[in-house]
Amino acid sequence: MTSSYGPLAAPVHPGLRRCHGGTTLLGLAVVAVVALAAAPGCGPPAESVVGVAAAGATDSADLCARIDRAIGHARDGRLLDQRVNGAWQVVHGILAFGDELPLATADGKTTALAWLLDGGALRGWRLRPGSQGVVATIEEGSTTGQGHPDQWIGYLAQCGLDGVSIDTPISVNGNPHTLRDLLTQAQADIRPGAEATWTLMALSAWLPPESSWTSSDGQTWTIEDVVAMEAAADINGAACGGCHRLYGLVQALAAHQAAAAGPAGSERGGWADAEATIEACIEIARRHQQPDGSFSIHFFERPGTSADVFARLGATGHIFEFLVAALDDDRLAEPWVTRAATRLVTLLEQTADVDVECGALYHAVHGLRLYRERVCGAAAE
Numbered sequence: 001m002t003s004s005y006g007p008l009a010a011p012v013h014p015g016l017r018r019c020h021g022g023t024t025l026l027g028l029a030v031v032a033v034v035a036l037a038a039a040p041g042c043g044p045p046a047e048s049v050v051g052v053a054a055a056g057a058t059d060s061a062d063l064c065a066r067i068d069r070a071i072g073h074a075r076d077g078r079l080l081d082q083r084v085n086g087a088w089q090v091v092h093g094i095l096a097f098g099d100e101l102p103l104a105t106a107d108g109k110t111t112a113l114a115w116l117l118d119g120g121a122l123r124g125w126r127l128r129p130g131s132q133g134v135v136a137t138i139e140e141g142s143t144t145g146q147g148h149p150d151q152w153i154g155y156l157a158q159c160g161l162d163g164v165s166i167d168t169p170i171s172v173n174g175n176p177h178t179l180r181d182l183l184t185q186a187q188a189d190i191r192p193g194a195e196a197t198w199t200l201m202a203l204s205a206w207l208p209p210e211s212s213w214t215s216s217d218g219q220t221w222t223i224e225d226v227v228a229m230e231a232a233a234d235i236n237g238a239a240c241g242g243c244h245r246l247y248g249l250v251q252a253l254a255a256h257q258a259a260a261a262g263p264a265g266s267e268r269g270g271w272a273d274a275e276a277t278i279e280a281c282i283e284i285a286r287r288h289q290q291p292d293g294s295f296s297i298h299f300f301e302r303p304g305t306s307a308d309v310f311a312r313l314g315a316t317g318h319i320f321e322f323l324v325a326a327l328d329d330d331r332l333a334e335p336w337v338t339r340a341a342t343r344l345v346t347l348l349e350q351t352a353d354v355d356v357e358c359g360a361l362y363h364a365v366h367g368l369r370l371y372r373e374r375v376c377g378a379a380a381e
């Protein structure tokens with residue numbers, strides 16, 4: 001699980017995996033809590049202190065204000081640097097912020113998305129011409145490059161609030177292409193049994209749900225075939241507890257239902273499999289939710305929590321992102337989801353001034369951005 005959360009998993013240069021804490025402090029109380037949390041031998045973070053603050057802050061306007069501060073801090077207080085961070089970190093940042101993510105370079109501050117699309121250099125960002133389009137090299141385990149097939153286009157297709165267009169120009173070794181060329185190559189390369197989680201994110205965002213094509217080994221595929229393959233694949237053993245697999249299924253099913261809305265329960269085939277898997281995992285997430293509102297650090301496998309604030313941030317943020325994508329407005333307003341949002345923003349506050357693993361950070365922030373868009377209205381972030 002090369003891209004799973006787990007900040008303590010591998011001894012790598014901290015700048016390559018971590019997202020640096022900023023100098024903007026969110027408040028003296030937060031500083032005190034972080035100081036306690038960071039001090040060796042002091043045990044777990046001062047949950048009771050934060051818990052009291054959070055319990056009194058159930059008012060939705062207050063929650064929305066806290067979410068906005070956390071989002072702003074993640075975007076501007078943790079400036080990614082092209083000379084320090086790798087593509088894995090930067091693309092996760094783009095997932096959260098789209099074309100709003102700043103990037104420091106030797107020539108000053110720029111926009112991370114524009115930097116990559118214009119062919120700017122970044123460790124781990126390796127694209128080359130392929131037989132059917134453009135290949136994005138997989139560097140499994142590098143912690144700087146693409147960790148899974150089509151992870152780059154999956155996240156570009158889903159980034160920010162609306163994703164980017166399939167026709168977005170991209171420079172590859174100085175030659176003009178579009179993101180469509182990466183998807184065309186992905187469609188040619190797909191095989192039965194593949195990990196198609198991120199491929200599905202791009203397919204469902206960029207092509208009509210009833211699309212079909214022929215892969216380079218001569219097999220005919222539909223998006224429903226990919227959905228069926230992903231729905232039949234293991235959840236618990238998948239990257240990040242299966243959250244990305246579930247998110248891909250949610251996006252594919254949503255696109256299908258938007259194009260061909262039928263009565264509830266009328267889905268068939270791969271779409272029905274996806275719906276069943278999603279519903280089962282929503283219920284498991286709810287049942288495994290901890291008393292403090294966080295989700296299980298064992299994801300959908302079994303309930304559990306940890307004194308490690310980073311483990312709770314990783315699991316809660318990943319599951320929250322899936323849930324926000326999956327739940328309709330009524331279910332998003334249920335108290336257990338509000339408790340999860342409150343705990344997630346508390347976890348971000350607790351870690352505001354320390355380095356955190358970028359996958360955990362940006363999936364959490366992406367989930368909160370999607371949440372605030374639907375729950376908090378049009379107030380500025």
Ligand SMILES: [Zn+2]
Pocket residue numbers: 003004005239240244318359363
């Ligand atoms: Zn992840």
